[in-house]
Amino acid sequence: MAIVSAEKFVKAARDNGYAIGGFNTNNLEWTQAILRAAEAKKTPVLIQTSMGAAKYMGGYKLCKDLITDLVESMGITVPVAIHLDHGNYEAALECIEVGYSSLMFDGSALPIEENLEKAEDVIAKAHAKGISVECEVGTIGGEEDGIVGDGELAPVEDAVRMAALGVDFLAAGIGNIHGPYPANWKGLHLDHLEKLTDALPGVPLVLHGGSGIPDDQIRAAIKLGVAKVNVNTECQLAFCAAMREHVGVFNANEEEYMKKKLFDPRKFLKPGFDAITASVEERIDVFGSANKA
Ligand SMILES: [Zn+2]
Numbered sequence: 001m002a003i004v005s006a007e008k009f010v011k012a013a014r015d016n017g018y019a020i021g022g023f024n025t026n027n028l029e030w031t032q033a034i035l036r037a038a039e040a041k042k043t044p045v046l047i048q049t050s051m052g053a054a055k056y057m058g059g060y061k062l063c064k065d066l067i068t069d070l071v072e073s074m075g076i077t078v079p080v081a082i083h084l085d086h087g088n089y090e091a092a093l094e095c096i097e098v099g100y101s102s103l104m105f106d107g108s109a110l111p112i113e114e115n116l117e118k119a120e121d122v123i124a125k126a127h128a129k130g131i132s133v134e135c136e137v138g139t140i141g142g143e144e145d146g147i148v149g150d151g152e153l154a155p156v157e158d159a160v161r162m163a164a165l166g167v168d169f170l171a172a173g174i175g176n177i178h179g180p181y182p183a184n185w186k187g188l189h190l191d192h193l194e195k196l197t198d199a200l201p202g203v204p205l206v207l208h209g210g211s212g213i214p215d216d217q218i219r220a221a222i223k224l225g226v227a228k229v230n231v232n233t234e235c236q237l238a239f240c241a242a243m244r245e246h247v248g249v250f251n252a253n254e255e256e257y258m259k260k261k262l263f264d265p266r267k268f269l270k271p272g273f274d275a276i277t278a279s280v281e282e283r284i285d286v287f288g289s290a291n292k293a
Helices: 007-016 028-041 051-057 060-073 089-098 112-128 156-164 190-199 215-223 233-252 254-259 270-287
Strands: 020-024 045-050 080-087 102-105 132-137 142-144 147-149 169-172 205-207 226-231
Touching: 007 020, 007 169, 007 226, 020 080, 020 270, 028 045, 028 060, 028 233, 028 270, 045 051, 045 060, 051 060, 051 080, 060 080, 060 089, 080 089, 080 132, 089 102, 089 112, 102 112, 112 132, 112 156, 132 156, 156 169, 156 190, 190 205, 190 215, 215 226, 215 270, 226 233, 226 270, 233 254, 233 270
Parallel strands: 020 045, 020 226, 045 080, 080 102, 102 132, 132 169, 169 205, 205 226
Antiparallel strands: 142 147
16 A cells, blocks of 8 residues: 555544554665554554654655555555654755655643644645644653654643644644653553543544553553554664673674574664564554554
8 A cells, every 4th residue: 555644543543542643764774664553453554754763764755655666665565654753843844845644743831822723734735745743732741853842741732732723633732741761750641641532532542652562551541532653662672682692692602693694684683673673563453543544
């Protein structure tokens, strides 16, 4: 299937009580790992780049071309959206130009009036090209590419105003944070999520910082209206753990592995990327989106 925007499959998830994974990519093999998992699980998927990851990889156009070409060369049949994660205003406009099929405009660090004003402009420009849009109200705790938040609960009235602009799915803080969760984290504020969903009937909500939230809390949040869950740190940790283990095995078998040319990065890094595929597949099962493509 060609690249698609995300609003249809995220809304279907919202209406039917499951969630779609938004998985951040960081390079070629990372992208292949996510696509392999989505295809194996027969699920729609968003492949996301943060502004930092896109810069690292060589720019938005390269990311868009890379994902588009891999979908074709790998024979991917499930719906795939190319999504900008936490884009500022300029990045959002650039991704509209370049041909991303979905984007997040994150104006949560701006005063709410300015956030709404810029969101309205981004939504108009994106929708004119059939691109789905995610926006954010309140801030999500933790740190992602230099955007720091302190984990406030998103004000319901701000969420209602943002939804009224025609946003396709909405990120609203409910105590979730980016990156690994600290030991003293108090859990998701599901009561606040319920207030948001009551005020926003049918609007798909996005749970950021999905890595490290206990699965039962994720499932409860999905029941209450979360229809997209972002995953980044989890895959990074899975990659890192697998590679740390692999390096140990490599060192212990140095002579044999060198003779077999397992130093070739295509072979050397494979355990790390296999771990990402496994991690993505496992998340898809928790989100309930398998066989929904
Ligand atoms: Zn996020």
